[in-house]
Amino acid sequence: DTAVSQTPKYLVTQMGNDKSIKCEQNLGHDTMYWYKQDSKKFLKIMFSYNNKELIINETVPNRFSPKSPDKAHLNLHINSLELGDSAVYFCASSQGQGNSPLHFGNGTRLTVT
Amino acid sequence: KNEVEQSPQNLTAQEGEFITINCSYSVGISALHWLQQHPGGGIVSLFMLSSGKKKHGRLIATINIQEKHSSLHITASHPRDSAVYICAVPYNNNDMRFGAGTRLTVKP
Numbered sequence: 001d002t003a004v005s006q007t008p009k010y011l012v013t014q015m016g017n018d019k020s021i022k023c024e025q026n027l028g029h030d031t032m033y034w035y036k037q038d039s040k041k042f043l044k045i046m047f048s049y050n051n052k053e054l055i056i057n058e059t060v061p062n063r064f065s066p067k068s069p070d071k072a073h074l075n076l077h078i079n080s081l082e083l084g085d086s087a088v089y090f091c092a093s094s095q096g097q098g099n100s101p102l103h104f105g106n107g108t109r110l111t112v113t
Numbered sequence: 114k115n116e117v118e119q120s121p122q123n124l125t126a127q128e129g130e131f132i133t134i135n136c137s138y139s140v141g142i143s144a145l146h147w148l149q150q151h152p153g154g155g156i157v158s159l160f161m162l163s164s165g166k167k168k169h170g171r172l173i174a175t176i177n178i179q180e181k182h183s184s185l186h187i188t189a190s191h192p193r194d195s196a197v198y199i200c201a202v203p204y205n206n207n208d209m210r211f212g213a214g215t216r217l218t219v220k221p
């Protein structure tokens with residue numbers, strides 16, 4: 001069983017569209033994250049959810065919105081996609097805060113044309 | 114200046130060589146993570162350590178909290194070790210700051 005699964009693996013769409021990326025973890029972790037990896041492979045945190053509460057929200061445009069229907073899911077919705085949104089998006093989970101190992105999904109490569 | 118600095122950025126080695134990747138950080142931490150990202154893109158957590166040294170197979174991670182420095186060593190390197198190695202430091206509540214990564218290529 002995959003511990004952290006995200007779908008789709010690839011997403012190609014046009015500017016202005018709205019899209020979602022789904023993430024599910026079956027590890028029973030209480031914290032889930034979304035990270036963005038840019039073309040230079042630099043990872044930056046976007047959102048963190050702990051027990052369905054948004055803990056941090058970096059300087060991310062409000063076109064991005066995380067949705068967590070339950071502790072095992074954290075989906076990422078993106079409205080009015082822009083060219084600069086093209087990147088690889090990783091979902092991850094951990095038990096507790098930063099002093100617990102992170103478990104990553106396989107990433108979603110988003111290409112906006 | 115990035116709060117988490119890694120060196121070198123790129124590293125090419127011959128199979129069998131001993132590899133060292135360094136990470137220095139400027140933010141206070143409770144633990145430091147070493148991650149591995151394979152060419153296929155997936156990210157795997159290798160180590161999480163808050164003091165001393167940890168060993169897993171041919172991989173060894175050390176940390177010096179006073180000097181805010183950690184190293185990742187690979188003994189008897191192999192082409193399958195070729196990947197990007199990333200160190201990450203917890204920052205505030207559930208935030209994480211990442212190094213830019215070290216791209217390792219091990220040639221047969």
